[in-house]
Amino acid sequence: MTPLHAVPGDAPQPSRSGSLTQVRVEAPGKVNLFLSAGAPGADGYHPLTTVFQAVRLIETVTARRQAADLHGTITLTLTEPDPSVPTDATNLAVRAAALLAEATGVNDGVDLLLRKRVPVAGGMAGGSADAAATLVACNTLWGTGLSQAELVGLAAELGADVPFPLRGATAVGHGRGDRLTPLIARGTYHWVFATAAQGLSTPAVFRRFDEIAPAPAAPVDVPAALTTALRDGDTAALAACLHNDLQAAVLDLRPQLTEVIELAESAGALRAIVSGAGPTIAALAPDPAVAVRVANALNASDLVAGALRADAPVAGARMVG
Ligand code: C5P
Secondary structure, three states, rough: OOOOOOOOOOOOOOOOOOOOOOEEEEEEEEEEEEEEEEEOOOOOOOEEEEEEEEEEEEEEEEOOOOOOHOOOOOOEEEEOOOOOOOOOOOOOHHHHHHHHHHHHHHOOOOOEEEEEEOOOOOOOOOHHHHHHHHHHHHHHHHOOOOOOOHHHHHHHHHHHOHHHHEEEEEEEEEEOOOEEEEEOOOOEEEEEEEEEOOOOOOHHHHHHHHHHHHOOOOOOOOOHHHHHHHHHHOOOHHHHHHHHOOOOHHHHHHOOOOHHHHHHHHHOOOEEEEEOOOOOEEEEEEOOOHHHHHHHHHHHHHOOOOEEEEEOOOOOOEEOO
């Protein structure tokens, strides 16, 4: 990895080891409005064309300067401990802080406090949002002053889904899903996310995708009808364009999710699909009142762990407080 240095002319940043004692950053989860996957390349990754939308399920990372005796370590604490989220060096937020420290030659260490609101291992890139928020928070706390473009470069090293929560809003992803182009989207979209008690592993879903049928070498392009629907703010037209190539693999691994999709649609959702690599089901409602009805129907059933309402699109990682 090439070491990065502060870029002159960027927005003013506190000097290295400056006076800030803590920095709080929020970053959003995502839903894939469209996902087409081609056959895996030599690196094992599937070439994608995908459309991400950032949703108002918000992860919050507070990066705090360390006491002198701990200097140089990176620690992570969850506001609500969850056995399915590791807090050691394997956590993507810890890896993000370590990568930024390595890239900039900083050795200050940091205590990270993480408040999670995106379903864990749910196909909504919650861990990626944590990593994106950590990059922004530590870049400010440490006064390393990397530009947004440089942070996006580090984000792509951490995982295919990490660049998007830095940018937020609505964007097309190419390559591994990490090469982003913004899309114009008008209006507000009302989503209901049906969560599962047990997450799914993204590599396992891609493996099943390969087993079900050989994919074409290249993914297909984003349909013009989808970009038009977004530009017009036309929820019904967008609903008709929702598509996820990974859906068959996810439903094969979790057949009961078919009932969740049917229930959401019978309660008034325009469409319900698997979010990303699942197992969260994303249901698009025509308005907030129907979203409440869909969430109530899902919560009243014994098919899901919970139902979360969230509007979209929202901004990418940003400092708060
Ligand atoms: O990049 P990330 O760590 O999020 O990817 C997790 C795994 O998901 C990869 O190791 C790969 O097995 C699979 N993947 C893929 N094609 C993509 C993105 C992820 O096969 N475009």
